[in-house]
Amino acid sequence: MKSFLIFIILMHLTIFPQKAAEREELKKFFDEYGHDGCFVLYDLNKDEYIKYNSKRCKEQFTPASTFKIFNSLVGLETGAVKDENEIIKWDSVKRSYESWNQDLDLKRAFKYSAVWFYQELARRIGYDRMKYYVTENHYGNEDIDGGIDKFWLQGDIKISPDEQIKFLKKLYLNEVKFSQRTIDIVKRIMIYDQNENYILRAKTGWAIRVEDQVGWFVGYVETHNNTHFFAANVKSDEPEDGFISRINITYNILRFLNIIK
Numbered sequence: 001m002k003s004f005l006i007f008i009i010l011m012h013l014t015i016f017p018q019k020a021a022e023r024e025e026l027k028k029f030f031d032e033y034g035h036d037g038c039f040v041l042y043d044l045n046k047d048e049y050i051k052y053n054s055k056r057c058k059e060q061f062t063p064a065s066t067f068k069i070f071n072s073l074v075g076l077e078t079g080a081v082k083d084e085n086e087i088i089k090w091d092s093v094k095r096s097y098e099s100w101n102q103d104l105d106l107k108r109a110f111k112y113s114a115v116w117f118y119q120e121l122a123r124r125i126g127y128d129r130m131k132y133y134v135t136e137n138h139y140g141n142e143d144i145d146g147g148i149d150k151f152w153l154q155g156d157i158k159i160s161p162d163e164q165i166k167f168l169k170k171l172y173l174n175e176v177k178f179s180q181r182t183i184d185i186v187k188r189i190m191i192y193d194q195n196e197n198y199i200l201r202a203k204t205g206w207a208i209r210v211e212d213q214v215g216w217f218v219g220y221v222e223t224h225n226n227t228h229f230f231a232a233n234v235k236s237d238e239p240e241d242g243f244i245s246r247i248n249i250t251y252n253i254l255r256f257l258n259i260i261k
Contacts, residue, residue: 026052029252030234033245037215037234039253040161042169044227049165050257056233060141060158064205065113066216067152069171069186071121072110074133076182080124081106084185088117107189113204119149136177139167154210161231164218168229172220190219198223198260204247215246221259228259 030037030052038053051057075081081088084107094101099112109117122130127148135142140163146155159167170176174183190201202219215234220227232250254260 020049020051020054022054023050023052026050026253026256029249029256032252033234033249035234035236035245035249037232037246037249038161039233039249040165040231041253041257041259042165042229044169044172044229045225057161057231060160060163061214061216061233062154062207062210063140063152063157063159063164064207064214064216065115065118065152066159066164066203066205066218067157068110068113068118068205069190069203070134070137070139070167071118071125071152072106072186072189073176073178073182074125074130075106075121076185077133077178078125078129080121084189088120091116091120106185110189110203115153122149133177137167137170139163153207161218161233164216164231165229168218168220168231172227172229192219200260217246217250221254223259228254230254 026039038056039051040054040057041050042048043050076083085105087103087105088109090101090103093116095116097112097114100114100116104112104114104117108114125148127144130148131144134144134157140157140159143156143158144151146157151157167176171183171186174180176183187201190203191199192202193200199222200219201222202217205216205218207214213236215236217232218230220229230250230253232246232253234246234249236245251260
């Protein structure tokens with residue numbers, strides 16, 4: 001009976017493949033800032049994808065600070081940090097962002113995208129435990145070689161925009177292999193923007209330490225009757241410019257598609 005049900009499911013997926021619409025008109029939002037890139041959006045209710053530059057959406061890139069979502073999950077699950085309010089002492093090394101140069105707890109480190117905090121968190125977690133959770137949750141290519149405190153910045157782990165969506169869907173649906181407590185805390189610290197119409201949970205990222213720099217803005221928007229998942233991926237040789245544009249491009253597309261107002 002079980003084998004028959006699996007057969008029916010596979011036949012359904014073959015006959016009724018998941019819909020993905022290529023939306024070439026979304027290119028104008030990237031052109032406005034002079035960037036190449038791609039965008040993928042998933043509509044949970046309709047079980048449909050909208051994509052711009054679907055070929056690039058399949059390519060794997062360094063996750064950079066978008067990995068802070070996963071790093072937070074592992075840190076909480078393993079007790080490397082007990083909750084979002086536990087403070088890790090600043091190492092007194094002056095860095096380029098003033099918001100980093102202080103003692104931080106998890107929620108503020110996530111908000112400020114403080115690299116040193118998450119490097120310390122990863123060292124506390126250790127290679128074996130990090131590898132276990134990356135493999136168990138099938139995050140990207142599952143390769144964390146390159147140093148426990150820098151593999152997501154310049155090491156071997158890679159993830160595609162399509163895979164970012166897959167991971168975010170599992171997180172939203174509580175299907176990632178972490179406790180509910182851990183998931184709930186990470187969802188709270190992910191809140192990037194909210195009003196009476198929506199809650200947007202997201203994380204930026206910029207792979208500045210690799211030859212082909214790439215910017216990210218990934219997350220999901222919860223409205224009153226639906227949830228949309230998004231991943232914006234931007235190529236730029238100007239980090240400061242790209243840092244702003246990846247967010248603006250995403251918001252402009254979400255407004256264009258009438259997901260947020």
